Amino acid sequence: MKNKLEKAEGDVVRASASFAAAAQEGSVYALKQEDFKVGGVSAAEMVAVYESRMVKGTSPGRFIYDEIMVSSAEGRCPLCGHRDVSTLDHHLPKKLFPALAVTPLNLIPACSECNKTKLHGVAGSPGKQTLHPYFENVESDPWLVAEVIEGEPVVIVFKVDSPDHWDSVLCERVRHHFQAFGLPALYMSQAVQELNNISHYLKQLFDRGGPDQVSVYLEDQAVSRRIAHVNSWQTAMYTALAQNRWFCENVGLLSR
Numbered sequence: 001m002k003n004k005l006e007k008a009e010g011d012v013v014r015a016s017a018s019f020a021a022a023a024q025e026g027s028v029y030a031l032k033q034e035d036f037k038v039g040g041v042s043a044a045e046m047v048a049v050y051e052s053r054m055v056k057g058t059s060p061g062r063f064i065y066d067e068i069m070v071s072s073a074e075g076r077c078p079l080c081g082h083r084d085v086s087t088l089d090h091h092l093p094k095k096l097f098p099a100l101a102v103t104p105l106n107l108i109p110a111c112s113e114c115n116k117t118k119l120h121g122v123a124g125s126p127g128k129q130t131l132h133p134y135f136e137n138v139e140s141d142p143w144l145v146a147e148v149i150e151g152e153p154v155v156i157v158f159k160v161d162s163p164d165h166w167d168s169v170l171c172e173r174v175r176h177h178f179q180a181f182g183l184p185a186l187y188m189s190q191a192v193q194e195l196n197n198i199s200h201y202l203k204q205l206f207d208r209g210g211p212d213q214v215s216v217y218l219e220d221q222a223v224s225r226r227i228a229h230v231n232s233w234q235t236a237m238y239t240a241l242a243q244n245r246w247f248c249e250n251v252g253l254l255s256r
């Protein structure tokens with residue numbers, strides 16, 4: 001096996017370079033599986049190399065695995081932007097693209113939910129590619145917005161609102177990523193919990209200073225969260241709540 005792998009090194013290095021070039025120009029969807037086989041080494045053997053020589057705690061490649069695991073800011077999964085990193089996700093599946101099984105650029109720190117949720121197939125068109133956090137930086141522009149659904153109980157829904165200067169493929173990719181990882185439901189349930197946590201305080205503010213005081217507080221919270229993370233669900237939620245006059249006048253409807 002050692003001999004076979006040493007002979008195949010060129011295939012793995014070439015695969016890594018062509019993956020990097022495609023990811024850079026957003027054309028990973030066009031890569032062909034047949035170009036990512038490893039000469040003389042089966043897909044199952046490459047998967048075994050990853051699992052026994054990179055993942056296993058005492059294996060020689062484990063330090064690379066660990067470096068990628070800790071590379072995400074605040075230990076947050078870059079795919080959902082919410083849960084903790086607990087594993088590595090192959091951007092292109094290792095069984096279908098065995099030459100990329102151990103390629104660091106194909107390994108993304110992720111939470112186990114995102115790792116499981118992601119389809120193990122390959123995107124069929126440019127807009128159906130999920131975002132690769134090493135290559136697509138969408139965090140400098142605000143794109144996540146929340147909407148307050150007026151009623152009892154109050155519900156917050158989340159949507160993608162792309163900036164005007166994004167091209168149509170990037171708009172589609174962000175919307176696709178948002179759906180593919182189940183982020184609307186994740187963010188909505190987090191928002192319900194957050195509303196319950198702050199409702200008692202909002203009611204106190206309302207008793208002291210009416211809807212204006214509620215709005216000022218919510219806007220302060222939005223500003224602070226926006227400075228930390230432009231597109232967190234918290235930023236979107238506090239922004240929407242602060243701007244919603246109906247909500248600020250009706251915090252008494254909150255359940256706690």
Ligand SMILES: [Zn+2]
Pocket residue numbers: 077078079080081082083110111112113114115
């Ligand atoms: Zn995640």
